[in-house]
Amino acid sequence: MIIDGKKIAQEVRDSLKEKIAKLGFTPGLAIVLIGHNEASEIYVRNKLKACEEIGINGMLYRFEGTEDETEIIACLKKLNATSSIHGIIIQSPVPAKYNEEYLNSFISPEHDVDGFGIYNMGMLASNRESLIAATPSGIMKLLEHENISVQGKHVVVVGRSKIVGRPLALALLNKDATVTIAHSQTKNLPEITKTADILIVAIGVPKFITAEYIKEGAVVIDVGTNRDSNNHLCGDVDFENVLNKVSYITKVPGGVGPMTIAMLLNNVYESAKKGAK
Numbered sequence: 001m002i003i004d005g006k007k008i009a010q011e012v013r014d015s016l017k018e019k020i021a022k023l024g025f026t027p028g029l030a031i032v033l034i035g036h037n038e039a040s041e042i043y044v045r046n047k048l049k050a051c052e053e054i055g056i057n058g059m060l061y062r063f064e065g066t067e068d069e070t071e072i073i074a075c076l077k078k079l080n081a082t083s084s085i086h087g088i089i090i091q092s093p094v095p096a097k098y099n100e101e102y103l104n105s106f107i108s109p110e111h112d113v114d115g116f117g118i119y120n121m122g123m124l125a126s127n128r129e130s131l132i133a134a135t136p137s138g139i140m141k142l143l144e145h146e147n148i149s150v151q152g153k154h155v156v157v158v159g160r161s162k163i164v165g166r167p168l169a170l171a172l173l174n175k176d177a178t179v180t181i182a183h184s185q186t187k188n189l190p191e192i193t194k195t196a197d198i199l200i201v202a203i204g205v206p207k208f209i210t211a212e213y214i215k216e217g218a219v220v221i222d223v224g225t226n227r228d229s230n231n232h233l234c235g236d237v238d239f240e241n242v243l244n245k246v247s248y249i250t251k252v253p254g255g256v257g258p259m260t261i262a263m264l265l266n267n268v269y270e271s272a273k274k275g276a277k
């Protein structure tokens, strides 16, 4: 069965729109965009549009990429202290002259709706309530929506990035999954992935995972967003090659991708709700 991420993301957004309307005020998301990266311009435009559709006030704070780091930090500090702003994100990647992690550290934990900060990551690692990064929480939502329990299952996460693999593995562990994290230094990868009840792949290598990596009847979640040799969007999983072997699978596009923005918006809502208390 193909998991329809687009449909599930729309359901999340519709429900958020209703919940936001009941808040009695408009949540605010500040998006800090530094430099002129073509892909980032598109992502930011999509985020702003998504905000508008569900009643969040999305605000763009643009920097040329020529400014001194202190200028951007001053802006982040001001945003933290602005009562109408409930979430702050810095669009990644930032130009090489800046240290992205350092800049992110100036976003207060309450405003860290990307969930990339040390505080929220630490809370997640301690199995305490936190703002969880949008892609991992989107994947958890997809599984939950399809009634795929992770409890006691062997889940193999391929990829250990700070934005996907790592927080995802922790979120799965917090839901009682037995988690294996694999990465580029892992030996005998197919032997490990073949033991997965649920295989989640976030490596950024087009169509890397083929049928030989998968156990019959496994659930496969493909996070990869790549271009194949014909410049078509594709995942890290060779979809056609594995389709007959899996019980559930996500497609690229239309799988994990749409969930990411929906869950970012959800974090803004959660943060606004908390701030209002």
Ligand SMILES: NC(=O)c1ccc[n+]([C@@H]2O[C@H](COP(=O)([O-])OP(=O)(O)OC[C@H]3O[C@@H](n4cnc5c(N)ncnc54)[C@H](OP(=O)(O)O)[C@@H]3O)[C@@H](O)[C@H]2O)c1
Pocket: 135, 158, 159, 160, 161, 162, 163, 164, 165, 182, 183, 184, 185, 186, 189, 202, 203, 204, 205, 208, 223, 224, 225, 226, 256, 257, 258, 260
């Ligand atoms: N759909 C969405 O919303 C969404 C969101 C975020 C990312 N993505 C996509 O997901 C993919 C991964 O993104 P990312 O930011 O996590 O990437 P990343 O920071 O480049 O991390 C890639 C991870 O994969 C591992 N890896 C690379 N090649 C491997 C191989 N051949 N075998 C096993 N492990 C391998 C790396 O191992 P090492 O740690 O050893 O280097 C690393 O941990 C990309 O295609 C990205 O575009 C999609």
